[in-house]
Amino acid sequence: MKRLAADMHIHTVLSPCASREMEPPAIVREAARRGLAVIAVCDHNTAGNVRAVADAAAMIPDGPAVIAGIEITTVEEAHVLGWFRTPEDACAVAGALNVDTALPSAASRFTLSETVDLIHRHGGLAVAAHVDRRSFSVPGQLGFIPTDVPFDGLEISAAGAARGKAAGFAAHGIPLVSSSDCHFLEDMGTGFIVLEVFAPTFDEIAKALGMVEGRGCAIA
């Protein structure tokens, strides 16, 4: 079993709010420099850069394992992360969302429940993003976290985790993670989780989130 640092919410230049420096080669170099063994690429409503980041990571020594992801804006304007086994799964979800490419971070037409269902139907894990923040979070938009939506995780922002906000979300009984949500290289790894897994793969991460078969996951 290995203990691996993972930052599971990273934007690239495909997100309009991200810095232009967030190009695939720069992202994987920075991840390697910071000792991140796993990163998940989660652009707004698209997975178009996942493959490029994975390719870039394969070309350098100590390049991180790259998990395919997406950050979906639901019709309620809540952000939900999807993590997937393959880039194709993530791209299929992005295709189903069909958000106007001129406004990539705009709301999709999928409700929160439909979004989580869409992620699950493509074999993914659904994580409510930055639940401790007021903007674009499930509690911010909807007042509280609905109990009938089967989230696989709740993400605490890096700033929130540093201020001890994770404890307040433990009562939901949903695995907690923290990630940087970085839009700039300098913020990468400011929030991360420590995975106890056999390998940096999607299936191992899924087990770690569920704390099954000896795997584990903790906010760093």
Add this chain to the structure above:
Amino acid sequence: MTLGNIVSTLGLEVLTPELSVNGGADVEKGHASDLLSDVLAHAPSGGILLTIQVHMNVIAVALHAGLSAVIFTEGMRPEELVRLRAVQEGLPLLATNESTFELAGRLYALGLRGRGQAESE
């Protein structure tokens, strides 16, 4: 002004005909917001909420905040499950195709008021 008077004066659509909009206390306050965390924190008790948010949580939040009705603006309509829950909880749901801004203006002209000035954060 009673909710029934507001409905008839402004020509609002009643989504919960199972519930009476007549009787009950006069409505004096209102709040307009699509962020339910803001509604929880700031909507005045006994008031009505104007929103385009149609998620099931609107019902729970409105009840928690002690609101007397919810008006969905801009032609937004909730799913049947949401409507049924409101009926079950006795919360009248109304709707209009007008914008939130227009409807808030009309309610203000009828004498309803907001919660007053917010403290700067």
